[in-house]
Amino acid sequence: MNPKARNQPVPHRIPREQHTISRKNISKAALRVLYRLNEAGYNAYLVGGAVRDLLLGGHPKDFDVATSATPDEVKKLFRNCRLIGRRFRLAHVVYGNEIIEVATFRGTSEEQGEGDRHIVDGRILRDNVWGTIEEDALRRDFRVNAMYYDISDFSVRDYVGGIQDLKDRVLRLIGDPATRYREDPVRMLRAARLAAKLDFRIDPEAAAPFAELGPLLSSVASARLFDESLKMFLTGHGFKSFRMLEQCGLLKFMFPATMRALMRGDKALRSLIEHGLENTDTRVVDGKSVTPAFLFAVLLWGEVRDLAHTWATHGKDAGEAWSRAAAHVIAEQCQRVAIPRRFIITMEEIWLLQPRFEQIQRKKVFRLLAHPRFRAAFDFLLLRAAESTAIGELGQWWGHAQQLPHETLAASLPLYHAGSTGDLDSARAAAPHKRKRRRKPADGKSGAS
Template sequence: MIKQFLQKIFRKRSQVATHGKLAAAKVITASKHKINHKLITQAALKTCDGLQKAGFQAYIVGGAVRDLLLDHPPKDFDVATDATPEQVHKVFRRSRIIGRRFRLVHVLWGSETIEVSTFRGHHQSEGDAETNDSGRIIRDNVFGSIEEDSVRRDFTANALYYDPKRQEVLDFHDGVADIRSKTLRMIGDPTTRYQEDPVRMLRAVRLSAKLGLKIEAKTQGPIRKLADLLEDVPPSRLFDEMLKLFLSGHAIESISALRAQHLHHGLLPLLDVVLEQPLGEKFVMLALKNTDERILSGKSSNPSFLFATLLWHEVLLAWQENQKRGEHMIPALHMAMNEVIDKQAEKMAIHNRYTATMKEIWAMQPRFEQRAGKRPYALLTHPRYRAGYDFLLLRCASGELPQALGDWWTRFADAGTDERTQMLLPDSEVKKRRRRPRKKKPATEGAA
């Protein structure tokens, strides 16, 4: 019994040494943190209030607090509590428990969802958390105190807890000071923390680019050496993180940072080749620039369009290769689309709801070169016409296609009936597609 007790004590000390020393929180009052309470949604406030009235602790936590301190309206709100998932579920009628790796509760308020997590604790024994051979945590539902939870979080800027009732921020790791000094610092030993969850390396790059934070030298040091760990992350999880990165409003800075840290290899394996081609790189950078401008101006951006641009030049290359092997133009394009998406899915799985739209955008591109007869009119009525047209303009702007083609479609879309008729090219001037002769069926076939 004494031996087991001593082993338990030493394990706990080892965990504390790995993740960081437990510390008392600095309490930062409203007069000092100056958080604009109006930036907090009613859903987040009601979630905290409901848990507190039920006798539990409840704090807005993580990126939302960080953004509030920077006076940025948070995109979403997470809440941390000492209530277990089952207890949270009982407090809120419209809620559901989700997750295997980390059990969480989604509390539903109209169109807004608040993610509620139970304070995480240290692993007291080897069986507390399930890890793979590289050290990545694949299942972990050890609950603990708020002090332990703060140590389990990744960066000091994300380990902040805001009580909306008291309007106080609890800061266990000098996160507020790091935010004010524009520093991104890992809690605990960076190598161990990246091994536990390699996605933290991507998160470091994204937060650095988005918020203008400089990654602390110790935090940055192991990233290049551990980049290969990302190959072990589930493709769906990589996609979610990359989506946040590309839709952060700072995609260009993020891509540059990924390449500087050698993290882009393996995430978008087909993009690696594109970024080494002058024409491909220009096309991708134009797409990212347009995406950043839309997001920073408060407009929405379609992930399908973005990923269609990122993978287009590999589709284009495969399309050309298929035609060289004798395939007709349109079947060759569809084959190329499937090949590229299947290859990409091996590393980072793009959701099916996005790939369907991506294929529609790609499939429209040959039709923009058909400017005779009724075909241009039919294309204007396509449900994805606007996305396909914007895609065409990017191709023209990058030098892949003549600018005159994009100008023609811009004019055609806005023209009246008479002007459109005059703009249509005669069939004799349209380059006809090559058709392979169809094989004749034997005379006996079908004569039953």
């Protein structure tokens, strides 16, 4: 017997009547790809997170296909196909706004597989060795992600015990955890993200190497970590992902400035971050827009604020202190997570507008109200309410000011106020109030004699 065949897993086949996956919950585009590949004589299966989520009763948005066809063979079958990637060669079949990712079965042995693999210090830099479906299952990360839906007979194939892990609600890695994390350190982040998303626990053996191997995340491309950040924090389970990153000891490798600020015991900062993430999760669930700029402004606020206050205390101009603090924190963060420039500009504006909320003068108030980033900066001010009573009352003042007609607000504000450099008494003194209506006598006549 071929020694390679002896080591391959034996599939556990779950027939249609014993699982909950229905073609009604699979996108038409994915079904087209599966049927076309099968009709052309190739094996093709729905695989990964879509199968996992369908078995859990969810409604996945992304559908991946694994097939015996090579990328070039896939491209010949689909005119609407483009090949991408050098590290992992993939085919993207495009139907309107939907992209079906098609991957050739990955092999475990370069000797008998077709293609090439490049490994440095245990890390897979390129992996384009083709193999069998059994080998492909062993190459996947978590057992719950290594199940295949067979469109030919509507069964589910489980090669590594994924069904049992779904029942146990646990994430277990396929193979030795330390080896798998060295191959791709992002798997550690994926473990935290999936545990948060699925409300699963991470198997102790899978979590054990985090402390030792967490530093490997510094070798991951910063652009890739930006994408991972969006998956963690902008898909409806950001609050749980943040908590899980902290629990796993991985937050400091992604957001060192955030971790430093939290370690100073700042309860108000934790409140700001957690409420910001909870609000973002709610917006995602409600189908409202969210922006990475606000997310990163929330996560990095503590370090920016503390640096700005420190430099201002040591004699720097307040405006310069805030600008330098923002630039310093962003430069450090971008070494870990590559934040695009368009988001950085918005982050800086949100931060630099915060001290301007304390300046209650007529011209400055109206100038701030007209600023294109006022709404985002005001929402950020409301998140800061736990910092102090003064900040909370400032938020209330600005919330009320926005509701007043222009003329009413202008009449209530001084052209200049001596305490307008951040003193809350200034806000109280200039606070707009609605005029009380005089109560009429019972006989309907005015009270004037």
